[in-house]
Amino acid sequence: xxxxxxxxxxxxxxxxxxxxxxxxxxxxxxxxxxxxxxxxxxxxxxxxxxxxxxxxxxxxxxxxxxxxxxxxxxxxxxxxxxxxxxxxxxxxxxxxxxxxxxxxxxxxxxxxxxxxxxxxxx
Amino acid sequence: xxxxxxxxxxxxxxxxxxxxxxxxxxxxxxxxxxxxxxxxxxxxxxxxxxxxxxxxxxxxxxxxxxxxxxxxxxxxxxxxxxxxxxxxxxxxxxxxxxxxxxxxxxxxxxxxxxxxxxxxxx
Numbered sequence: 001x002x003x004x005x006x007x008x009x010x011x012x013x014x015x016x017x018x019x020x021x022x023x024x025x026x027x028x029x030x031x032x033x034x035x036x037x038x039x040x041x042x043x044x045x046x047x048x049x050x051x052x053x054x055x056x057x058x059x060x061x062x063x064x065x066x067x068x069x070x071x072x073x074x075x076x077x078x079x080x081x082x083x084x085x086x087x088x089x090x091x092x093x094x095x096x097x098x099x100x101x102x103x104x105x106x107x108x109x110x111x112x113x114x115x116x117x118x119x120x121x122x
Numbered sequence: 123x124x125x126x127x128x129x130x131x132x133x134x135x136x137x138x139x140x141x142x143x144x145x146x147x148x149x150x151x152x153x154x155x156x157x158x159x160x161x162x163x164x165x166x167x168x169x170x171x172x173x174x175x176x177x178x179x180x181x182x183x184x185x186x187x188x189x190x191x192x193x194x195x196x197x198x199x200x201x202x203x204x205x206x207x208x209x210x211x212x213x214x215x216x217x218x219x220x221x222x223x224x225x226x227x228x229x230x231x232x233x234x235x236x237x238x239x240x241x242x243x244x
Contacts, residue, residue: 007241007242007244009241011195012195014196014198014199015199016198016199016202018196018197018198019195019196019198019199020196021196021197021229022195022196022228022229022234023195023196025234026234026237026238026241027238029234029235029238030238030241030242033238033239033242034242037242039241067244069240069241069244071195071237072195073133073134073141073144073145073193073194073195074136074140074141074142074143074144074145075140075143076136076138076140076141077136077137077138077141080138102241102244105237105240105241106144107143107144108236108237108240110236110239110240111144111233111236111237111240112144112147112148112151113151113236114230114232114233114235114236115148115193115227115230115233116148116149116151116152116155117155117232118191118227118230118232118233119129119131119148119152119161119189119191119224119227120129120152120155120156120159122129122189122191122224
C-alpha cells in the first residue's frame with residue numbers, strides 16, 4: 001500500500017488571531033504546489049488547533065507519514081525542547097504512522113534568500 | 123546630493139543567541155544582492171543591539187534614508203504598537219534622516235512562497 005504524506009504547518013501562535021494569516025496563505029500555496037498532500041495548521045498557544053488535533057485530522061484523512069514543519073524564524077529554544085516533546089506525544093497516539101519534525105523554515109536557504117530579496121526591495 | 127539607503131533588519135530576539143543566525147545570513151545575502159546598501163541588525167530584546175544603536179550606526183555610515191524591515195512572521199501585536207513607537211523614537215534622534223517601518227517579512231508573497239516550497243519538500 002502506498003504511503004500518503006501529510007504536513008502540519010506548526011506555528012507558535014499569538015494573542016492576535018490575524019497572526020495566523022500568513023500560515024493560512026502558506027497552506028493554500030502548498031495546496032497549489034502539491035495538491036495530493038494534505039496540510040493542517042497547528043499552534044503552540046493562543047490559536048487552535050493544538051498539534052495533537054492536527055495530527056489526528058491528517059490520520060483521519062489517510063496520512064501514513066506526517067512531517068511537522070515549524071514555521072519559526074530560527075532553530076531556537078522552543079524547537080530544541082518543547083516542540084520535539086509535542087511531536088513525540090502526537091506520534092505515540094498513532095501506532096503505524098510516522099511523525100517527524102523538520103527544521104525551522106527560517107533556517108532554509110531559500111527562505112533566507114526570499115527575506116533578503118524582500119528587504120533589498122523595501 | 124544623492125540619498126544613501128540603509129536597512130535595519132529588525133528581529134524580536136530570543137534568549138538563545140543562535141536565534142540570530144538566520145538574520146546574520148540574511149544580512150550577508152543582502153550584501154551580495156545590494157552591495158551599495160548598508161545593513162545593520164537590531165532586536166527588541168535579549169540580543170544586542172537595540173534599534174537606536176543600529177540606526178545610529180547606519181547614519182554614521184552615511185545613510186540618509188533608513189528602512190526598518192521587521193523579520194517577523196506576521197503583522198501582529200508588536201508590529202501594531204511597540205515597534206512603530208521604537209521607530210518614531212529612533213527617527214527623532216536624527217533630523218534630516220527618514221526612518222520608516224516596512225511590513226513584516228512573513229507577509230510578503232515571495233516569503234510565503236518560499237516557506238510553502240520548503241514545506242512541500244520536507
